[in-house]
Amino acid sequence: MNFLTDPINFIANWLGNLLLSFGMSQTLVTVILKFIGAGLVGTFGFSLVIFTIWLERKLYGRIQDRLGPNRVGPWGIFQTFPDMIKIFTKEYITPIGVDKIVYNLAPILSVSAVLLTWAVIPFAPTIVGTDVNVGVLYLVAVGSIGALGIILAGWSSNNKYSLLGAFRAVAQVVSYEVPMVLALLIPVLLGQSMGVNSLVNAQNVWFIILSPVAALIFFTSSLAETGRAPFDLLEAESELVAGYQTEYSGLKFGMFYVGEFLHAFTISALMAALFLGGWRGPWVEQVPILGVAYFFIKTFIVYFVVVLIRISMPRLRIDQMLDFNWKFLTPLALVLLIVTAIVEKAFIILVPSLQLMEVGVPWVRAGVHLLMNIIVVWITIQLLKSHRIKAVRVVAKPRPIAVAPEPPASVIS
Amino acid sequence: MQSDWLFIGLFLLIVALFPGAPIFLAGLIGPHKSSIPKAQTYECGLETVGETWVQFRVQYYIFALTFLVFDVELVFLFPWAVAFGQLSMFGVLSGVIFILILFAELLAAWRKGVLEWA
Numbered sequence: 001m002n003f004l005t006d007p008i009n010f011i012a013n014w015l016g017n018l019l020l021s022f023g024m025s026q027t028l029v030t031v032i033l034k035f036i037g038a039g040l041v042g043t044f045g046f047s048l049v050i051f052t053i054w055l056e057r058k059l060y061g062r063i064q065d066r067l068g069p070n071r072v073g074p075w076g077i078f079q080t081f082p083d084m085i086k087i088f089t090k091e092y093i094t095p096i097g098v099d100k101i102v103y104n105l106a107p108i109l110s111v112s113a114v115l116l117t118w119a120v121i122p123f124a125p126t127i128v129g130t131d132v133n134v135g136v137l138y139l140v141a142v143g144s145i146g147a148l149g150i151i152l153a154g155w156s157s158n159n160k161y162s163l164l165g166a167f168r169a170v171a172q173v174v175s176y177e178v179p180m181v182l183a184l185l186i187p188v189l190l191g192q193s194m195g196v197n198s199l200v201n202a203q204n205v206w207f208i209i210l211s212p213v214a215a216l217i218f219f220t221s222s223l224a225e226t227g228r229a230p231f232d233l234l235e236a237e238s239e240l241v242a243g244y245q246t247e248y249s250g251l252k253f254g255m256f257y258v259g260e261f262l263h264a265f266t267i268s269a270l271m272a273a274l275f276l277g278g279w280r281g282p283w284v285e286q287v288p289i290l291g292v293a294y295f296f297i298k299t300f301i302v303y304f305v306v307v308l309i310r311i312s313m314p315r316l317r318i319d320q321m322l323d324f325n326w327k328f329l330t331p332l333a334l335v336l337l338i339v340t341a342i343v344e345k346a347f348i349i350l351v352p353s354l355q356l357m358e359v360g361v362p363w364v365r366a367g368v369h370l371l372m373n374i375i376v377v378w379i380t381i382q383l384l385k386s387h388r389i390k391a392v393r394v395v396a397k398p399r400p401i402a403v404a405p406e407p408p409a410s411v412i413s
Numbered sequence: 414m415q416s417d418w419l420f421i422g423l424f425l426l427i428v429a430l431f432p433g434a435p436i437f438l439a440g441l442i443g444p445h446k447s448s449i450p451k452a453q454t455y456e457c458g459l460e461t462v463g464e465t466w467v468q469f470r471v472q473y474y475i476f477a478l479t480f481l482v483f484d485v486e487l488v489f490l491f492p493w494a495v496a497f498g499q500l501s502m503f504g505v506l507s508g509v510i511f512i513l514i515l516f517a518e519l520l521a522a523w524r525k526g527v528l529e530w531a
Contacts, residue, residue: 030416031423038424046431088435091444096452097465104436111432112425119424130420137491138421158465159454167473175476178483185487189494246455251439255432319530322476326519326528330483334516337490338509341497345505348498 005287009126012037038119041129045118049262050080056261056307063311090250095158098247102156107248107255110149114263116142121269122197124279124291135196136188139270140181143225146263147173150227150234153256154244165243168233168318175325176224176231182333183218186211186340187274190369200278205366208275211340213373215275217333219302221325222267226260229310233318264310268302269295276302336376343372475527486515 012033019029054069054077061068069076094103120135122128132138147169154166188194190210191202199207208215224231235243245256272278276298279291316324347365454461493500493508500508522528 031419034416034420035423038420038427042424042427042431088439089442090439091446092440093447093451095454096449097454107436108429108432112428115428115431116424119421129424130417132417132421137488140488155466160456160461160465163465163469167469170473171476174480178480178487181484181487185490185494188491189497192495192498194491194495241455241457250443251436255436258432322528322530326479327523330519331516334512334519338512341505341509341512344497345500345502349502 006126006289008289037129041118042115045115045262045266046258048265049258050084051077052265052303053080053083053257053261054078055303056264056310059304059307060311063308084254087251087254092252093249095247097158099156099158102152103247104252106149106153106156107252107259109152110146110259111255111262113142113145113149114259114266116145117266117270120196121266121273122200122278123295124288125197125201125284126288127292128197131195131197134194136184136194136199139196140177140184143180144174144177146225146259147177149259150244153248157244157247159247161240161242162244162246165234165240165246169227169244171318171322172231172233173225173227175322176221176329179217179325179329179333180221180225182330182337183214183221184274185337186214189337189340189344196273196278200273200280203277203280204362206275206277206280210366210369211336211373212370213332213336213377214340215271217329217336218275219267219271221329222270223306223309224321224325226263226267228260228264228306230313230316231321232315233321236315264306265299265303268306269299271302272298332376332380336373339372339376340369343368472530479522479527482518483515486511 015036016029016033019032020026024032057079058068058076069079072078072082094100117139119129120132120138122131150169150173151166154162154164154169157163187199187207190207191199193199193202227234233243235245237243240246245253248256272295277294278298279295281290281294284291284294347368351361351365454465490508490511493504493511497505
């Protein structure tokens, strides 16, 4: 290990040895180092949002044929700082009759739930907040706290629109967690580990090639979890004023904003880590710091897709959205899990464990899984088609609203 | 192992501090000019009628209950998926049967009309 290939661990080691040489106990040194590490990861995640807000506003502007922010700094890149200063000096307007404790707790909870996810995301082979062996379970657990923040915000505001927003959160954010957890089971099954870093390690072939359907289910349902544009029923501004955040002002509102943008970036990072091979790339074994670059390239590609979807899709109706979740995504994910389990087991039995190390074998395994995925998708499409024809037959009975006009008499010239 | 969870414990503190501290500071900096008209509940500009915390549609609650059933049972599948490599064919098949039971639950809920939004 030297400074150029792995600077962060080099500095951590140096600092640890320095503190030990001061005569501190090993435990205290560990606590201090972990505290610094946690502070760094948190600061990094929190300050990333300054950049992503600018990026998203710029993209939004360009797609709508506007310039977007372009005054402060080159290409308006520092636009977020004046906005932050402005929102920092705003008054908190607390309406009459709110549930004070819950009302103030909700914005903190909605940011910290998202930020907590960053503890287990591996940036490079050696640079990871913490590699707990139940990382995926931790992700699931932390993910549900975010929904709790929204529900608390809506409930405590003493406002009927906010309350409706919170109820929608119960129906939407909470429902979409089921296919998300199911889709998370598939990388766990393929990598046979729950640690996020070891899942990245297991991706000799990216999991998106092994199981594109699981990747798509995970992507869609975590997009719904963020509560952004195609799924923004929680704050549908044409129906519910601003949904659960109607009664918030100043920085408390700003924190919901930060939480939402950070959540969008976090799901891109999770997508990159769990399905797109995370930090994997050429020469990453020799130079671990390269992994950070690979990881963020992949994350930003996914993030770009997330923003594009937000910009270009109209809002769904709530019954369509719940039908899509419970009658399409969940059964599909269940079937896919069964198919993946059986195929994987058959593969392990048919190919003796010695041969698993050979070069071509991971690709054969990927091919078999991909084939089964395609078959599942094909069957699903056939089922949907047969269902759609029935639906069309019921609906398409023309009912004349007015009697058709008489054909005009031939024109006399 | 323990130091991993130490990290998460410290991270919990820091993560609560990151949004909490600015909110507190902004409360000190910002103006305090509250008045009764300003602090009214905002609903379309009309005065609010009746209580907010009233009975609501049962459908939201039913969806939450369905979610609860699924989420609790799905957590049991994680150990199965982790130990997948060492499992015998019997172990794998019992896992598959567990998933099939989940599927049957989904179909039962579907038939009962729990999943309809009407």
